[in-house]
Amino acid sequence: MPEGVLEIDRISKRYGEVVALRDMSFDVRAGELFGFVGSNGAGKTTAMRIALGVLAADSGGVRWNGRTVDLDTRRRIGYMPEERGLYPRMKVLDQLVYLAELHGMGTNEAHTSAENWIARLGLRDRRTDEVQRLSLGNQQRVQLAAALVHEPDVLVLDEPFSGLDPVAVDVMSQVLREKASAGVPVVFSSHQLDLVERLCDRVGIISAGSMVASGTVDELRSGGAARLVVESPTTEWAATLESVRLIERNGTRCVLELADGTDDQTVLHAALAAGPVHEFSRQRPSLTELFRNVVTTEGRSG
Amino acid sequence: MTSARAVSLVAKREFVTKVRTRSFLIGTAVIIAVLAGYVVLQSVLFDDQQHSVVGLSGQATQLADPLREKAKAFGIEVETRDVTTAGDAEQQVRDGALDALVTGAPPELKMIVKGSGDDVLATALNDVLRQQVLTAQLAEAGINPQEVAQSLANATVAVTALEPVDPQRGQRLAIGLIVAALLYYSLLVYGTMVAQGVVEEKSSRVVEILLATLRPWQLLLGKVIGLGAVGLLQLLVISTVGLGLSSAFDVIDVSSLGGAALLTGVLWYLLGFFLYATVFAAAASLVSRQEELQSVLTPISMTIIVAFVAGINLMIGNPSGTTVTVLSMLPPFAPILMPGRMALGVAPAWQVLLAVALALLAIAAITWLGGKVYANAVLRTGARVKLREALKL
Numbered sequence: 141m142p143e144g145v146l147e148i149d150r151i152s153k154r155y156g157e158v159v160a161l162r163d164m165s166f167d168v169r170a171g172e173l174f175g176f177v178g179s180n181g182a183g184k185t186t187a188m189r190i191a192l193g194v195l196a197a198d199s200g201g202v203r204w205n206g207r208t209v210d211l212d213t214r215r216r217i218g219y220m221p222e223e224r225g226l227y228p229r230m231k232v233l234d235q236l237v238y239l240a241e242l243h244g245m246g247t248n249e250a251h252t253s254a255e256n257w258i259a260r261l262g263l264r265d266r267r268t269d270e271v272q273r274l275s276l277g278n279q280q281r282v283q284l285a286a287a288l289v290h291e292p293d294v295l296v297l298d299e300p301f302s303g304l305d306p307v308a309v310d311v312m313s314q315v316l317r318e319k320a321s322a323g324v325p326v327v328f329s330s331h332q333l334d335l336v337e338r339l340c341d342r343v344g345i346i347s348a349g350s351m352v353a354s355g356t357v358d359e360l361r362s363g364g365a366a367r368l369v370v371e372s373p374t375t376e377w378a379a380t381l382e383s384v385r386l387i388e389r390n391g392t393r394c395v396l397e398l399a400d401g402t403d404d405q406t407v408l409h410a411a412l413a414a415g416p417v418h419e420f421s422r423q424r425p426s427l428t429e430l431f432r433n434v435v436t437t438e439g440r441s442g
Numbered sequence: 443m444t445s446a447r448a449v450s451l452v453a454k455r456e457f458v459t460k461v462r463t464r465s466f467l468i469g470t471a472v473i474i475a476v477l478a479g480y481v482v483l484q485s486v487l488f489d490d491q492q493h494s495v496v497g498l499s500g501q502a503t504q505l506a507d508p509l510r511e512k513a514k515a516f517g518i519e520v521e522t523r524d525v526t527t528a529g530d531a532e533q534q535v536r537d538g539a540l541d542a543l544v545t546g547a548p549p550e551l552k553m554i555v556k557g558s559g560d561d562v563l564a565t566a567l568n569d570v571l572r573q574q575v576l577t578a579q580l581a582e583a584g585i586n587p588q589e590v591a592q593s594l595a596n597a598t599v600a601v602t603a604l605e606p607v608d609p610q611r612g613q614r615l616a617i618g619l620i621v622a623a624l625l626y627y628s629l630l631v632y633g634t635m636v637a638q639g640v641v642e643e644k645s646s647r648v649v650e651i652l653l654a655t656l657r658p659w660q661l662l663l664g665k666v667i668g669l670g671a672v673g674l675l676q677l678l679v680i681s682t683v684g685l686g687l688s689s690a691f692d693v694i695d696v697s698s699l700g701g702a703a704l705l706t707g708v709l710w711y712l713l714g715f716f717l718y719a720t721v722f723a724a725a726a727s728l729v730s731r732q733e734e735l736q737s738v739l740t741p742i743s744m745t746i747i748v749a750f751v752a753g754i755n756l757m758i759g760n761p762s763g764t765t766v767t768v769l770s771m772l773p774p775f776a777p778i779l780m781p782g783r784m785a786l787g788v789a790p791a792w793q794v795l796l797a798v799a800l801a802l803l804a805i806a807a808i809t810w811l812g813g814k815v816y817a818n819a820v821l822r823t824g825a826r827v828k829l830r831e832a833l834k835l
Contacts, residue, residue, distance in 0.1 A: 225649065238451070
């Protein structure tokens with residue numbers, strides 16, 4: 141079973157005056173699904189291209205099990221580029237066999253594996269069709285098969301879910317989960333944050349070329365200032381507490397942000413002292429809110 | 443995986459994919475058909491010129507042997523037929539079964555032809571007739587006609603040629619032109635094919651997946667070798683069929699000239715292809731779409747076209763002239779002009795070796811430079827990459 145860690149270590153990349161990546165670091169461990177989120181132009185694709193050696197970094201390095209990734213280790217990576225790419229006039233089966241062979245498989249092994257993934261991804265009827273004659277969704281499946289056909293030790297997928305119908309999304313999620321549980325580190329980027337939240341073990345949020353937050357979804361959601369949702373007829377009691385800030389008020393519901401180290405029970409007592417309390421809960425931001433928060437903060441500071 | 447395996451995988455894909463395409467099969471078939479048509483036409487024209495059927499009637503039949511001999515001396519072949527008993531001899535001339543009908547008794551002969559008639563045949567017939575008249579009158583005067591004939595035969599001018607004309611010059615020129623034309627076609631077509639392949643990979647973005655597992659030079663070399671092999675295959679098929687047909691129809695003396703021309707053709711195809719294909723590939727890597735390809739390929743295609751058109755004209759005029767000699771040794775023109783001059787037999791060994799050496803040097807330089815441009819530009823999609831930027835990086 142392949143096991144190992146993919147480490148991205150302080151990579152930087154500039155295109156002329158534009159800084160695409162600034163000291164970006166993260167690692168993906170064996171059996172882990174790592175979701176990579178960030179707004180357009182944040183540097184996701186650049187980071188993945190550098191990890192695959194398709195692009196050279198100005199500084200920093202990419203390591204697999206502690207060793208710098210070279211062409212031989214790179215052959216063990218399954219890659220799905222953001223810009224989908226297959227030979228339009230090549231037949232599905234021929235194409236997959238060719239790619240498997242290029243990644244170091246013998247001819248027989250390549251055939252077996254190509255047929256296997258064609259069957260897994262429901263492409264059996266189309267195996268001798270030219271790729272350009274396939275629907276967009278089926279082309280996406282072939283693209284996934286192209287990333288998987290050489291049974292890679294690492295998966296790096298740039299926007300694997302874009303353009304997929306809900307059934308294909310399920311198939312894709314299932315395949316990724318399966319690969320991860322087989323011990324393969326999986327990195328993928330996506331704009332579908334709910335999907336990332338549901339699927340990933342860990343998430344990295346990048347903005348303007350830097351990793352601004354990373355950790356498990358729970359860690360990220362519970363990080364930052366604690367917030368409470370309180371439903372009570374008045375809110376004047378909140379103003380009397382020094383360590384509490386009113387963020388938002390909507391009818392009788394309000395959202396409060398607590399300064400570090402504030403005991404929520406103190407807040408509850410203060411609220412009860414002022415009147416009846418119908419709801420009192422900790423608010424955990426969704427990944428989308430976190431993302432929006434991070435990106436707008438970064439945007440202001442940058 | 444070794445580099446050799448990587449390159450051979452790429453080359454195999456290029457070869458198999460291209461050879462299977464309809465355009466390759468149809469293209470090859472069309473060229474062979476054109477070639478076959480040309481050869482058959484040549485041989486028919488040749489035959490028509492050289493072979494005449496003459497009908498002889500009545501007393502004219504005694505002219506059969508001398509006429510055949512005289513015609514042979516004139517380089518034409520005459521078949522004679524006794525048509526004395528044929529009532530429709532004139533009709534046979536009209537139908538084209540006979541090229542000429544000769545009637546009457548010497549010296550009052552009549553020749554009937556359909557149209558303009560064959561001047562050579564008429565001259566031959568006149569000579570035969572005069573000979574007969576002369577012989578008859580000499581005999582009458584008591585002189586031995588055979589002695590006179592002997593003296594006449596000895597009275598010839600001894601010609602010493604300072605620059606002997608090659609009796610095969612015509613054939614050599616034809617072979618030289620055909621070789622040059624085939625190389626011109628192959629370089630242009632297969633060079634363009636390499637360029638299209640590069641852009642196809644770039645525009646379909648498959649190059650990004652490929653370069654995650656291959657080095658740019660492996661991909662480039664594999665592509666050049668694979669498509670070069672397709673071109674070579676086509677060249678060999680066409681030449682073999684062409685030579686076979688030519689020898690079958692006696693158009694060209696294959697044994698001495700054709701084989702040698704084929705060998706030099708293959709050698710120069712390989713040199714020329716490696717020289718041009720890398721340039722084509724590097725130029726193609728600068729653009730991202732097939733529509734933009736023409737603009738970057740034009741300067742390269744123009745070089746080949748100029749080399750061919752100008753070279754052919756110079757070669758027909760004077761294959762040993764200074765201009766064509768110098769051009770045939772310079773790398774961009776050598777692959778088209780040198781094999782032509784070699785087929786003509788006017789290129790001394792030192793010129794051939796110099797041309798080969800220069801071509802090899804140029805290939806080394808071009809491969810290095812072209813490989814660099816290709817590696818730098820092939821992943822940059824979108825706007826056309828400036829050549830200076832591609833070289834700088």
